[in-house]
Amino acid sequence: MRLPEKQLRVAHFHEPQLEFAAGQITPHPKDGLFLYGPHDKARKVQPVRVGVVGTTDGIGFFKTWGAKLKHMIAVPPPGKGEKADRLHLANFPGLEETFGITFDPEDCSSLAIPLDAIDRASRIVNLNEAVSKVATLYVERVRKHLRNDERAVDVWILVLPEIVYDRCRPGAKRTGLPMVKGDFSRRQKKKADLPLLSSVLDLQAEEVFDDVPDFHRRIKAEFLKIAPTQLLRETTIAPEAFINKAGYPVRKTQDAATVAWNLATGLYYKTQPRPPWKLPGGRPGVCYLGLVYKSLPSDPEGHSCCAAQMFLNEGDGVVFRGANGPWKTGDYEYHLKPDAARNLLSMVLETYQDNYGAPPRELFIHGQTYFNDEEWAAFSAAAPTETNVVGVRIRTTGGETKLFRDGDYPVLRGTALILDEKTAYLWTNGYVPQLDTYIGPETPNPLHITVLRSKNAMPSVDDVLADIMGLTKINYNSCNFNDGLPVTVRFAKMVGDVLTMGSAKGEERQPFKFYV
The missing domain is CATH 3.30.420.10 (Ribonuclease H-like superfamily/Ribonuclease H)
Structure with missing residues (x-):
């Protein structure tokens, strides 16, 4: 040109520049949080009410990770060819020290969903229906808690087994899986084609096909009426639990300190007034x-x-x-x-x-x-x-x-x-x-x-x-x-x-x- x-x-x-506690400024969020704390930091450590939904293993992974957040998490040593002073990385000092908030991982509202229920729903032939039913497992579990438990929750952590990520997105191939018959055919798309079974089923079908088959979108939309959410893949918070035949994690993730910074920042933002x-x-x-x-x-x-x-x-x-x-x-x-x-x-x-x-x-x-x-x-x-x-x-x-x-x-x-x-x-x-x-x-x-x-x-x-x-x-x-x-x-x-x-x-x- x-x-x-x-x-x-x-x-x-x-x-x-960014502003943090006591009007202190610095351009890097990690520096500001480490040195000064959040700009609206309370005088006392604020407890956060966390709810976690997932499989039994997923809940366990989150509780283990939640305990780690209470302590310093170091950046791993540099790999071959990496600079020793990787300034874009930083040790995570701990949740209370950095953000002035805390939660007890063992006292979270923990809602378990059987893995086989997620597995079966995610193998339904029609992808729209499969995604809808997997999302419903999470949503209805939370709604049941809200009906029966007086404990309030500030943020819901939804821990996802890898099959949700693999199977519940638009265009998911799901090749080689034994499929399960659902209420609708494989290619069901148009409302005009919906089966004439009953008025209740017709209403359910309309809702199913109004939505793009995407678990992330569906969950965020449902929880607009409930509370903020944070979606976490099990492989993100427990990469060591998912190893391939060569002995390496099945998925490359960010280092633990960076994951901690991101998770803690989201946790603070979604639970605090500012x-x-x-x-x-x-x-x-x-x-x-x-x-x-x-x-x-x-x-x-x-x-x-x-x-x-x-x-x-x-x-x-x-x-x-x-x-x-x-x-x-x-x-x-x-x-x-x-x-x-x-x-x-x-x-x-x-x-x-x-x-x-x-x-x-x-x-x-x-x-x-x-x-x-x-x-x-x-x-x-x-x-x-x-x-x-x-x-x-x-x-x-x-x-x-x-x-x-x-x-x-x-x-x-x-x-x-x-x-x-x-x-x-x-x-x-x-x-x-x-x-x-x-x-x-x-x-x-x-x-x-x-x-x-x-x-x-x-x-x-x-x-x-x-x-x-x-x-x-x-x-x-x-x-x-x-x-x-x-x-x-x-x-x-x-x-x-x-x-x-x-x-x-x-x-x-x-x-x-x-x-x-």
Whole structure:
């Protein structure tokens, strides 16, 4: 690609800082948590009420792992060819020392499911039915507990045997398995083809085929009405229990310290009122909105679901479900009708007003498509006069634009190639001096950023890029230094996947922590 020289400007955006306890700041989540603790850390250690569901072995694996979380877990020694100072890795100091929370693994609400019941359900000929029945084993076990046990649970840990991961995803082959006959035929898809057995069975069938056959999506959708969840594969927390014929673990996993950091971060985020860190010193009154579109499975009219993910400098998010409708206008283009656009943005603004007592000064709408005239007019009309609504398109690139450092080294993370006052390439992946490495398999590709529209004054493209850099650091489902995508875009597919499940109907406004 050839660029006119007068338009070319290269800039670098410094690594965003994160705020932790006592207002202390550092760019690395692990450093901040180790040195200072979560930014809203309580004075006393807070007990967390954990429920765990799985096979008898799976529950045992989690209890063993839970006991390990109470102590320091060291990074393993470097392997052959690895640096001794692998700065992207860090010892895990212990749950109480790092996060100020605790739980007793032996006192969890432990709900066992027979492995043979999971095995049989996952071998049902029709994949939709198989996934539905495996998910029901977990969901109904929790619902029974809620009916019969007074103990409240803050987060449910769902421990999955490997057969759930292998057999309960879209396109799962399940070759070589002795299959089991279910209530429906192998290729049952359309509601018009459902067997005329009884009204009850017809209703069950409609629910089964409304959902994509994916255990993860189904469980997240069902638990929107219950509590946040954390899904763990048995092979993640007990790799030593699953060895192949050569004597190695059947699955390569992250080192135990990294698994502990990620699990503990998710545990804190999903059980505490505030996230473990936030972006400090942001512009007051700024709100970021990520638009989500997802085609509805098996919808005869080809309709799509729309949603919005709202994030603030404080980091926490809320997901708003919009209307279903004919939003898809091209292969990768979605546009809301005026009423749907106005209603969706009104829900967001109402929630912001309730929390802060005034509307936002700036509302940045991040999307992966452009905004047409009637859609944008509706967004602008929904916002009060004092709120500047700004539309930003964020798209990944496939390698057509490359930038190198010192000849052939990856560029610094935060490098931007600014084409004009509205358009830029931004490298959110790249070499990180603090970690002394670039964590990636190939030369990093940039994001293509375009400031499309603005209700009032057009913001500086530099401000937009700096905001996007900050939003790559508030993924609380892990404890990584950064993501390659801002949180407004990073989880769009996951949120859309959950919201298009029939099981998710009726949940119009829900904390983001329920989706991850």
